[in-house]
Amino acid sequence: MVYKVEELDFSRDIKKDELLSVLKKEVSVIHIRDIMMASSFLREDAKYMQQPYRDEYINRFTKAFFTRIKDVKDDQSKYEGYIDSDKLQDLLEVLENQKKEAKNDGELCFLKIAKIIAIYTTYILEESIHPVGTKFPGGFKLRYKDGEYLCPVKERQMDNPSALCRFCVSKQDKNV
Numbered sequence: 802m803v804y805k806v807e808e809l810d811f812s813r814d815i816k817k818d819e820l821l822s823v824l825k826k827e828v829s830v831i832h833i834r835d836i837m838m839a840s841s842f843l844r845e846d847a848k849y850m851q852q853p854y855r856d857e858y859i860n861r862f863t864k865a866f867f868t869r870i871k872d873v874k875d876d877q878s879k880y881e882g883y884i885d886s887d888k889l890q891d892l893l894e895v896l897e898n899q900k901k902e903a904k905n906d907g908e909l910c911f912l913k914i915a916k917i918i919a920i921y922t923t924y925i926l927e928e929s930i931h932p933v934g935t936k937f938p939g940g941f942k943l944r945y946k947d948g949e950y951l952c953p954v955k956e957r958q959m960d961n962p963s964a965l966c967r968f969c970v971s972k973q974d975k976n977v
Contacts, residue, residue, distance in 0.1 A: 842907030
């Protein structure tokens with residue numbers, strides 16, 4: 802039985818429902834302490850961010866962690882289709898590299914939760930990794946319009962080796 806996404810057999814097609822089942826197992830071992838440590842890491846990581854964005858960033862991500870963890874736990878939907886196994890493996894490699902460079906337990910908790918949320922939103926729900934309404938420097942926000950997620954910073958983050966933007970379903974907001 803598979804208990805972690807990394808244990809999946811990537812040599813074959815992986816169904817969305819199979820991936821969701823594994824995510825449910827991973828999310829079942831996340832505790833409030835993990836969320837608190839991840840939130841603490843967010844606060845520390847954002848300490849140099851401009852004040853109007855810092856509190857919004859921390860609050861939005863902490864809320865998103867709680868919400869998405871609950872969403873994964875409670876999701877009883879049946880999903881048709883298969884995921885792109887190669888892209889998922891690439892995402893896992895990026896996250897594994899980030900884990901190796903993690904400076905403390907708070908960052909490890911953040912990465913553990915971010916992995917589940919990023920995989921769930923990208924491969925199961927086919928939604929943007931960042932919640933709609935996420936503010937970015939310059940006052941720009943991630944939007945949903947005409948069936949598309951529009952990100953104001955996607956193109957600028959595509960070459961960032963640690964950013965998950967290249968896996969996200971959002972498109973660059975051309976109005977930015």
